Amino acid sequence: MEWESVIGLEIHAQLSTRTKIFSGASTAYGAPPNTQACAVDLGLPGVLPVLNEQAMRFAVKLGLALEAEIAPRSVFARKNYFYPDLPKGYQISQYELPVVGNGHLDIELDDGTPRRIGVTRAHLEEDAGKSLHEGFESMSGIDLNRAGTPLLEIVSEPDLRTAAEAVAYMKKLHSMVRYLGICDGNMQEGSFRCDANVSVRPKGQSELGTRAELKNLNSFRFVERAINYEIERQIELIEDGGTVVQETRLYDADRHETRSMRTKEEANDYRYFPDPDLLPLEVTAELVDEIRATMPELPDAKRDRFEREYGLSRYDAGVLTASRETADFFERTVAAAGGEAKLAANWVMGDFSAALNRDGLEIGASPVSPEHLGGMLQRIQDGTISGKIAKEVFEGMWAGEGGADEIIDKRGLRQVTDTGAIEAMVDDVIAANPDQVAQYRGGKDKLMGFFVGQVMKASKGKANPQQVNEILKRKLDG
Amino acid sequence: MHEKTIAELAAGLAAGTFSSLELTRSCLERIERLNPELNAVVTVDAEGALEAARRADERRANGESGPLLGVPVLHKDIFCTRGMRTSCGSRMLDSFVAPYDAHVVERLREAGAVTLGKTNMDEFAMGSSNETSFYGPARNPWDADAVPGGSSGGSAAAVAARLAPAATGTDTGGSIRQPAAMCGISGLKPTYGRVSRYGMIAFASSLDQGGPMARSAEDLALLLEGMAGFDWRDSTSVDRAVPRYVEGLDGPLDGLRIGLPREYFGDGLDGTVAAALDAAIEEYRRLGAQVREVSLPNTHLAVPVYYVIAPAEASSNLARYDGVRFGYRCENPRDLEDMYKRSRGEGFGAEVKRRIMVGTYALSAGYYDAYYLKAQQVRRLIRDDFLKAFEEVDVIMGPTAPTAAFNIGEKTADPVQMYLSDVYTLAVNLAGLPALSIPAGQANGRPVGLQIIGSYFDEGRLLNAAHRFQQATDWHAAVPGGFE
Numbered sequence: 001m002e003w004e005s006v007i008g009l010e011i012h013a014q015l016s017t018r019t020k021i022f023s024g025a026s027t028a029y030g031a032p033p034n035t036q037a038c039a040v041d042l043g044l045p046g047v048l049p050v051l052n053e054q055a056m057r058f059a060v061k062l063g064l065a066l067e068a069e070i071a072p073r074s075v076f077a078r079k080n081y082f083y084p085d086l087p088k089g090y091q092i093s094q095y096e097l098p099v100v101g102n103g104h105l106d107i108e109l110d111d112g113t114p115r116r117i118g119v120t121r122a123h124l125e126e127d128a129g130k131s132l133h134e135g136f137e138s139m140s141g142i143d144l145n146r147a148g149t150p151l152l153e154i155v156s157e158p159d160l161r162t163a164a165e166a167v168a169y170m171k172k173l174h175s176m177v178r179y180l181g182i183c184d185g186n187m188q189e190g191s192f193r194c195d196a197n198v199s200v201r202p203k204g205q206s207e208l209g210t211r212a213e214l215k216n217l218n219s220f221r222f223v224e225r226a227i228n229y230e231i232e233r234q235i236e237l238i239e240d241g242g243t244v245v246q247e248t249r250l251y252d253a254d255r256h257e258t259r260s261m262r263t264k265e266e267a268n269d270y271r272y273f274p275d276p277d278l279l280p281l282e283v284t285a286e287l288v289d290e291i292r293a294t295m296p297e298l299p300d301a302k303r304d305r306f307e308r309e310y311g312l313s314r315y316d317a318g319v320l321t322a323s324r325e326t327a328d329f330f331e332r333t334v335a336a337a338g339g340e341a342k343l344a345a346n347w348v349m350g351d352f353s354a355a356l357n358r359d360g361l362e363i364g365a366s367p368v369s370p371e372h373l374g375g376m377l378q379r380i381q382d383g384t385i386s387g388k389i390a391k392e393v394f395e396g397m398w399a400g401e402g403g404a405d406e407i408i409d410k411r412g413l414r415q416v417t418d419t420g421a422i423e424a425m426v427d428d429v430i431a432a433n434p435d436q437v438a439q440y441r442g443g444k445d446k447l448m449g450f451f452v453g454q455v456m457k458a459s460k461g462k463a464n465p466q467q468v469n470e471i472l473k474r475k476l477d478g
Numbered sequence: 479m480h481e482k483t484i485a486e487l488a489a490g491l492a493a494g495t496f497s498s499l500e501l502t503r504s505c506l507e508r509i510e511r512l513n514p515e516l517n518a519v520v521t522v523d524a525e526g527a528l529e530a531a532r533r534a535d536e537r538r539a540n541g542e543s544g545p546l547l548g549v550p551v552l553h554k555d556i557f558c559t560r561g562m563r564t565s566c567g568s569r570m571l572d573s574f575v576a577p578y579d580a581h582v583v584e585r586l587r588e589a590g591a592v593t594l595g596k597t598n599m600d601e602f603a604m605g606s607s608n609e610t611s612f613y614g615p616a617r618n619p620w621d622a623d624a625v626p627g628g629s630s631g632g633s634a635a636a637v638a639a640r641l642a643p644a645a646t647g648t649d650t651g652g653s654i655r656q657p658a659a660m661c662g663i664s665g666l667k668p669t670y671g672r673v674s675r676y677g678m679i680a681f682a683s684s685l686d687q688g689g690p691m692a693r694s695a696e697d698l699a700l701l702l703e704g705m706a707g708f709d710w711r712d713s714t715s716v717d718r719a720v721p722r723y724v725e726g727l728d729g730p731l732d733g734l735r736i737g738l739p740r741e742y743f744g745d746g747l748d749g750t751v752a753a754a755l756d757a758a759i760e761e762y763r764r765l766g767a768q769v770r771e772v773s774l775p776n777t778h779l780a781v782p783v784y785y786v787i788a789p790a791e792a793s794s795n796l797a798r799y800d801g802v803r804f805g806y807r808c809e810n811p812r813d814l815e816d817m818y819k820r821s822r823g824e825g826f827g828a829e830v831k832r833r834i835m836v837g838t839y840a841l842s843a844g845y846y847d848a849y850y851l852k853a854q855q856v857r858r859l860i861r862d863d864f865l866k867a868f869e870e871v872d873v874i875m876g877p878t879a880p881t882a883a884f885n886i887g888e889k890t891a892d893p894v895q896m897y898l899s900d901v902y903t904l905a906v907n908l909a910g911l912p913a914l915s916i917p918a919g920q921a922n923g924r925p926v927g928l929q930i931i932g933s934y935f936d937e938g939r940l941l942n943a944a945h946r947f948q949q950a951t952d953w954h955a956a957v958p959g960g961f962e
Contacts, residue, residue, distance in 0.1 A: 039577065039578060042804075043803070044576065044577075044578075044803075044804065045558065045564070045566065045574065045576070046557075046564075046576065046580060046675075046676065046677040046678055046680065047578075047677070048675060048676055048711060049713070050710065050711060050713055051713070078794050080793075080794050080841070082800060084814065087798060087802075087803060088797065088798045089794070089800060269842055269843045271794070271843075272841075273794070273846070276682075276683035276714075276791055277680075277683050277713060279714065
């Protein structure tokens with residue numbers, strides 16, 4: 001039988017507000033345990049939550065980017081359950097009335113096929129703390145620094161059909177939240193987390209199969225692997241005569257498998273009810289307009305503009321706009337290079353990206369600024385250096401030796417364009433290689449490369465290759 | 479000094495007749511001498527009080543003034559006080575010392591009030607007799623066999639016994655008004671949102687409201703001015719100017735339209751209480767008011783609705799008492815579940831556990847719509863009853879409680895009988911309205927309270943009506959025997 005898998009993703013994006021969603025404590029990552037938890041985060045008696053306005057604005061931003069409904073009135077609810085790292089014994093979340101309603105995200109598959117993925121909702125909620133089980137003899141430690149960190153849970157429709165689609169959706173959303181500046185997207189630190197609902201059904205059947213919820217998918221690679229594993233597991237199970245049960249399964253990256261965490265019967269009854277400590281969240285049309293006016297150019301629009309404005313291929317435009325930082329770097333490079341867009345694109349996607357990868361750096365930490373890179377491209381363009389010499393100049397800039405002009409001067413890399421000097425070198429090469437000259441003149445055209453090489457070697461790579469070619473050709477053919 | 483009201487004390491302090499230090503010493507002395515039989519005060523902070531009194535005297539010497547500057551007060555032990563135990567009447571918080579002051583405490587400190595200590599209360603404010611307190615019941619100064627009412631029973635008993643001129647209370651279903659009535663003092667539950675709930679330990683968040691308890695309406699006005707006002711830390715606090723309540727106290731009552739809900743004067747109201755109320759209403763007629771009957775047809779639903787909503791919110795509000803971060807933790811837990819179960823099982827008393835169970839049930843999957851949601855719908859009907867009545871009348875008057883103070887132990891065996899002692903006060907919380915109780919007579923030697931209910935933010939009118947009554951009568955000045 002042919003099977004079809006049905007996937008929906010729940011993504012938790014940690015909002016990059018300075019303070020927590022309901023308190024004034026800092027959200028900075030990595031502080032010593034319990035140093036960033038105030039009385040509200042600790043759930044001490046008598047304290048009350050106050051909504052962080054910035055978190056609400058960030059949620060609206062995402063809603064606008066997803067062309068979603070923004071609820072004029074949404075409600076915070078309490079999700080009640082006991083857990084040591086959940087200080088109040090309930091999590092404040094949005095349940096029946098989320099701030100962001102129906103929207104969608106357009107993705108493009110590797111083969112260029114576009115797909116529109118529905119987004120059911122996005123709601124604001126607070127994160128829990130962390131339980132630490134190592135280093136405490138027969139006890140557990142609780143770190144509440146993360147408690148109260150604002151999260152936006154973004155729930156997709158079950159519109160995804162393959163693990164690859166799921167990853168494409170997740171990557172696009174990841175790019176989106178970073179474009180919007182609402183989430184740093186750091187997956188190692190848990191700023192962007194994913195749960196996946198996976199089910200399978202016979203191809204052609206409209207009814208959905210029973211789903212399993214996969215937890216702990218904290219990288220794009222794990223999402224793909226876990227979903228593929230789960231799809232295979234479910235198909236095998238059904239084909240062997242079994243049935244899929246509704247349950248939560250944990251992905252174990254080391255063993256590359258998913259295993260049952262709890263079944264539906266074991267699930268908590270969360271006893272949701274509207275939080276009486278918080279008024280309904282009102283988002284006026286004026287506020288939505290105000291936020292809309294602050295929206296940055298989004299990835300799709302930027303990609304279209306790059307194609308149009310810079311004459312780039314769709315592929316190149318896509319690569320350069322995948323992250324806002326790369327796109328910004330590119331545009332600043334173009335500006336500094338005096339409009340050399342294609343050259344800039346080649347360098348940003350080529351040597352520059354390679355150097356970042358080699359040194360494991362984020363673009364923000366690049367030792368070469370767009371202004372430096374653009375300055376160097378100008379020197380290629382005006383013939384001061386060749387493309388080959390540019391690689392050496394680039395490495396110099398990367399090593400912190402200064403701007404292109406400085407390095408060119410210091411290392412004496414300026415291209416030799418003095419015709420007389422090149423002619424002298426050409427004459428020397430011709431004189432030193434009589435056999436090759438004879439062969440060339442006898443019809444062995446391929447030897448031109450040899451002569452060029454010899455002249456370039458003599459000039460230490462600095463002779464203008466175009467001029468060398470011309471002069472050689474004139475002298476040999478003449 | 480102990481017989482004086484705040485207004486009188488303020489005059490004495492301003493004139494230099496006595497200092498805050500002398501006044502505070504006098505209160506501490508009375509607490510030391512009289513509290514053992516009353517059990518109204520559970521924590522006394524003599525050192526802190528004397529220090530605060532000295533500071534108040536200094537402030538006055540530096541030219542500051544104000545009606546509360548140097549005036550001693552007690553706080554219900556539900557208000558967090560920095561550095562001083564806040565137990566909420568529970569074993570669970572017997573060792574809890576808050577690192578912050580409640581907004582109410584902070585405001586009164588700023589106004590120069592001197593915190594003497596904390597008063598006894600029903601555990602987590604769940605009770606109508608002060609009998610659910612971990613520290614044992616407070617006694618009614620009018621009769622040591624009688625309860626002081628609850629949950630702010632310690633505050634009411636302390637003020638009635640002249641241990642302090644005033645105390646704070648909280649009112650979720652009548653917890654200021656009912657003990658005020660039973661102890662023969664004045665108590666005001668403000669409009670929901672008028673007084674910040676920050677630092678006030680939550681029982682039922684949508685119903686809880688802090689307010690003043692004192693011996694006259696004038697004192698309530700002075701205290702409310704000191705307590706009320708917007709606080710950004712409480713999202714349900716209302717940003718609305720606080721009137722000078724004192725300035726409106728003397729206004730004439732000519733033409734004041736008083737509504738008497740027929741549902742408040744039917745079966746279940748004790749005859750002697752009814753007779754006392756009749757006389758009080760007659761007094762209002764003499765003062766120029768017009769009295770008419772009104773109807774609040776959904777009154778009979780207030781008790782069932784309240785006992786769904788309040789426990790539901792409480793079941794969630796009290797989830798934080800899990801033994802993990804603060805408060806009571808059982809000895810030698812075997813594992814996490816054992817720690818949860820025994821810490822909560824041993825830390826909470828029977829009434830609190832009963833309400834957590836009821837509330838958990840009401841919010842459970844499959845029951846939520848039938849109980850919690852339905853209760854919220856009926857809550858709106860109850861509020862609409864009041865709004866409709868206020869189209870015809872300015873204030874609503876009736877009994878605060880169906881009987882005068884009952885005896886200790888009389889109703890503990892039957893929770894429903896206990897719940898019915900709040901039958902006239904619960905609806906006000908469900909509607910979020912302001913209401914006060916003032917002494918209006920006696921039944922068999924025990925005080926009877928008159929409840930006056932107003933429209934939203936109409937505290938000024940309530941205080942005016944109460945003050946004029948107290949100008950014309952002296953029920954509020956009656957002192958329980960042995961506490962003169």
